[in-house]
Amino acid sequence: MSVLVDRETRLVVTGITGREGTFHATNNKRYGTQVVAGVTPGKGGQQVEGIPVFDTVQESVEKAGANTAMIFVPPRFAADSILEAADAGVRLIIAITEGIPAHDELRVYTQLRRSPDVRLVGPNCPGILSPGKASVGIIPASFFKQGNVGVVSRSGTLTYQIGNELAQRGFGNSSIVGIGGDPVPGSSFIDIIELFEQDPETEIIVMSGEIGGSAEEEAADYIAANVSKPVVAYIAGFTAPEGKTMGHAGAIVSGTAGTARAKAEALEAKGVRVGRTPTETAEIAMEILS
């Protein structure tokens, strides 16, 4: 088992004819993911590396049986593309695009929450990898192997860092889910931790958070009340100054809110062990597993 993406995934990639879209759609296909369609309005009928291109997401669902969408269009078109995918009946939408205006994200989030069966992961995320089954997004899949550690993270490269430390110690992953670094993520830590809790293959959950917002604090309360599996956390940004955006649009300490210290303390207060470095985080996970 795994969460969200697997051998049943039938992926449509919006923005497939762009340079990045083509590169990553092809990579995902090479990994073994069923990439069944691409969408670029006006380019229907073309092919990208053997993947048929349609004008609308609706057509990709009807003619190619797409059930998952990966959004790879530029920021100004991304909200529209997500809403189009939801309208076409796609139930899992993974938005890689970075730089979507926050008010667009707010409208999309509010609209999608009205259809509880639609799930958005991202935006500004590296995607989802279920090793040995499917890779949707830009995670360098070759570093990870199948196993029982579920990883959920706001950061891409930090996920690779922690995942790689686990891999070097012989541990693999059930799934790796990037929820993204934006202020309004479609899925929260809680949403993904809930899936890992239900997934029989996942024995331990590693969550990697960072400064800004209160998603880690909310996750701490949720874990204490609802999660039976061990959770290990890492928080980045202890040295981040107040009021500065640290790369990710959502990574900002506002006044006294959103600090790494507050997040780490909230998690520890609820019994979640927090590693001080990515290495220590991997070591704690390993200690619990062995």
Add this chain to the structure above:
Amino acid sequence: MDLLEYQGKQLFARHGIPVPSGKPAKTVEAAVAAADEIGYPCVVKAQVLIGGRGKAGGVKIAKDRAEATQHATDILGMDIKGFTVHEVWIEGASDIAEEYYASIVFDRSAKAPLVMLSTKGGMDIEAVAEEDPAAIARLHVDPLLGFQDFHGRKLAFAAGIPADLIRPVGAMLAKLYAAFVAEEAMLIEVNPLIVTSDRDVRALDAKVTLDGNSLFRHPDNAALRDPSAEDPQEQMARERGLTYVKLDGDVGILGNGAGLVMSTLDVVAQAGGAPANFLDAGGGSKADAIVSAVEVILSDEKVRAVLFNIFGGITRCDEVAKGLIEAFDVVKPQVPFVVRLDGTNDVEGRALLSEADLPNVATATTMNEAAEKVVELAKTGVAA
């Protein structure tokens, strides 16, 4: 992106929000001319992107031209919490009967705009929130529905606004909300929102933060960025399309991916060092981006050693190595470097580096080892 007070007021004015009329000035002469035109008494206000201007002496009332000259001379060039005042805003003194507080915050936790109103304006609102939370009326607005008239009345009654002001204050909140949405703001704060003795409601201050990701839709707002208020390195980095934040320390940092760079800063601090900057070279960085990044990092004269921490996903370690080799050729750094390359094409990258045999470049295999080495080098100039 934060706006200066007067830029916020000009934005308010475009949305029909009443603000005192005024003029910005960058020199004492221009300030005095503006004061003469506006008339006395007037207020000379420092324009810097930091709170606490009044306490720092950056807001002064001038009764006449002599006082306006004195205040403008004192305030221009003044340092307020590390921010130099390059500009003042001169506005007519307001007749204040009441001071309220109003704000709209992009509430990430609730995923909705949060509108707040209080009769306890003119003071530190965080202190009010701490001591008397009930004094602040709060309401989340459904972003797909928008702000309704009844929302305004509900907030005004809850905040204890006098009966004759319920409608005007409600109308003010509606206009602020409209500005918040139209300009794609992350924050709009008016403290104080004043009531004059004629019972007019006006915004006496304006704190506006705009969403940097939406500026492509608002070219006028994008043009408000004030390069003189920016740190020179940050300005240089922005012009080169790099994500850079200046910090206080002496260890220059380059990494790929915001999370990994934040984590690198933390690990360097844990090793006893002080990071000089945050620099995310981004996904898929090519050699020329690395050269550009090295130039930005080294333009900070405090930097005594530099750490490259790369975990290659889309980014290829051989490209980073090529960039570093080229940077040594172009920039000729005088400080030691520690390089940790892991991930995509790491073997090729390390081979390129060892072949190039750059002076003063040490390699490390793990992030922790790299951090320890660079901290030692920054302190002693010699690797541990």
